[in-house]
Amino acid sequence: MxxxxxxxxxxxxxxxxxxxxxxxxxxxxxxxxxxxxxxxxxxxxxxxxxxxxxxxxxxxxxxxxxxxxxxxxxxxxxxxxxxxxxxxxxxxxxxxxxxxxxxxxxxxxxxxxxxxxxxxxxxxxxxxxxxxxxxxxxxxxxxxxxxxxxxxxxPAAEGARDLVVGFDGSLAATAAARWAVAHAARTGDRVRVLTVWRSAAHLALGLDPAEVHRTRAADETAVHARLEDLLRWLGEEEPHVEVSGTVVEDDHPEDVLLEAAAACALLVVGSRGHSALTSALIGSTSHAVLHHASTPVVVVxxxxxxxxxxxxxxxxxxxxxxxxxxxxxxx
CATH class of the missing domain: 3.40.50.620 (HUPs)
Incomplete structure (x- = not known):
């Protein structure tokens, strides 16, 4: 052989x-x-x-x-x-x-x-x-x-088979998700894409409550649509990998990812966020999970x-x- x-x-x-x-x-x-x-x-x-x-x-x-x-x-x-x-x-x-x-x-x-x-x-x-x-x-x-x-x-959690990917819609997060499914295709693991979001509608001055509600609903629809597009794309790239997605509304994405990491085989993140400030190095969320996650973390x-x-x-x-x-x- x-x-x-x-x-x-x-x-x-x-x-x-x-x-x-x-x-x-x-x-x-x-x-x-x-x-x-x-x-x-x-x-x-x-x-x-x-x-x-x-x-x-x-x-x-x-x-x-x-x-x-x-x-x-x-x-x-x-x-x-x-x-x-x-x-x-x-x-x-x-x-x-x-x-x-x-x-x-x-x-x-x-x-x-x-x-x-x-x-x-x-x-x-x-x-x-x-x-x-x-x-x-x-x-x-x-x-x-x-x-x-x-x-x-x-080591990762005993018996863990999930690769958790933090996805915020950025190019680096998309690259992280693609890396995860390619890795899972070799290992037989599952991929779980996790999107953490918070609408900024309530921060806008002068909006009445009804307008805030409509803006928030539109933001949520856009977040779910973006995730569904990604999942469909990943399924086409690696059809034999089990891929799922979850949307969580929270102000602190690093906390949500760290909680998910406690029971996963691997946490996968992109190396930058949306803003110019957080992209100076690897992004504030990626920085936080690197410091605190007990499970292995991949930065893509x-x-x-x-x-x-x-x-x-x-x-x-x-x-x-x-x-x-x-x-x-x-x-």
């Missing part, structure tokens, strides 16, 4: 303890896709153009590099043999002498999926930060990567964002010094 390999999944590795959930998720997904799996660790030892000749004791640099290779080797060993259903295609490990953000974004440029974890924090630090658990690297790559980014804090950019981010990356590389070499795993 010949195994056909489709694509490449990249997973960021810090320590095996902090990265295990992300590593296991990435390995299962790569295996299900028949894709290659690349384990990437970025290590920026000192803030100098050439950290390996910056005057630090060679023994210290060698120790730090060996420690990084040790974590990569342990992670590779944990997934290389796969399970009863088989493992990923080719599994390799790469050490990059650069900041982890840069290392992951560079690796993601030719990847189908980038997977990161969320660093564990002490209970004291988590309390001081208001419970925020997401590391800056994960948030940064979710905001700048040219491929979908999966942030895995822990739309085609326009992907093109823009690639132009930005090429422009930055054109004016920047040469990147440190990527060092593949030693065998």
């Amino acid at each position: 010949v195994t056909v390999v489709h694509g490449r999944v990249v997973v960021g590795i810090d320590t095996l303890a902090d990265s295990r959930a992300a590593l296991e998720w990435a390995a299962r997904t790569a295996a299900g896709r028949g894709a290659d799996l690349e384990l990437v660790r970025g290590v920026q030892l000192v803030p100098a153009p050439d950290p390996w000749s910056a005057g630090y004791a060679p023994q210290l640099l060698e120790h730090l590099e060996e420690a990084a290779w040790g974590e990569l080797a342990a992670a590779r060993e944990a997934v290389a043999h796969g399970g009863p259903g088989g493992g990923p295609g080719d599994v390799r490990a790469t050490l990059v002498h650069d900041h982890p953000r840069t290392a992951l974004l560079d690796a993601a440029r030719s990847a189908d999926l980038l997977v990161t974890g969320a660093r564990r924090r002490s209970r004291l630090r988590a309390g001081l930060l208001g419970g925020f658990q997401l590391g800056s690297t994960s948030l940064f790559v979710a905001s700048h990567a040219t491929c979908p980014v999966v942030v895995v804090r822990g 950019p739309d085609a326009e964002q992907v093109a823009h981010r690639r132009r930005q990356a090429e422009h930055a590389r054109a004016g920047a010094p040469a990147r440190p070499a990527r060092r593949p795993a030693r065998h």
Whole structure:
């Protein structure tokens, strides 16, 4: 039997303890896709153009590099043999002498999926930060990567088969829904599209109650019609995937999505909202669920964002010094 390999999944590795959930998720997904799996660790030892000749004791640099290779080797060993259903295609490990953000974004440029974890924090630090658990690297790559980014804090709910998609009508939300049904076609999961809305009719000055009621009814009709159009389109793209939709009226879409995420296998969101303010990074709702969801979250950019981010990356590389070499795993 010949195994056909489709694509490449990249997973960021810090320590095996902090990265295990992300590593296991990435390995299962790569295996299900028949894709290659690349384990990437970025290590920026000192803030100098050439950290390996910056005057630090060679023994210290060698120790730090060996420690990084040790974590990569342990992670590779944990997934290389796969399970009863088989493992990923080719599994390799790469050490990059650069900041982890840069290392992951560079690796993601030719990847189908980038997977990161969320660093564990002490209970004291988590309390001081208001419970925020997401590391800056994960948030940064979710905001700048040219491929979908999966942030895995822990396992999904036991036996969960639903992929919940937050849909607000934006291009990024549509891209998220399309990604979800394509993923579900491989996994056999179901897709539930969730639209959270609130009419602004009551905010308009000078409208009488009857006009407010008519405006709100028109808004609700438009929301349902937009969702029905999407569901019909998704059904045509992946007719074998079970897709449903729900409309919820609420002022806080992040709360509704987080409640739904508690019982789902995967929460899928677009990387921007409607307004210019919230689209500055990934959108306020996506930002909130990334920080607080216990289930894995996928952030999907739309085609326009992907093109823009690639132009930005090429422009930055054109004016920047040469990147440190990527060092593949030693065998």
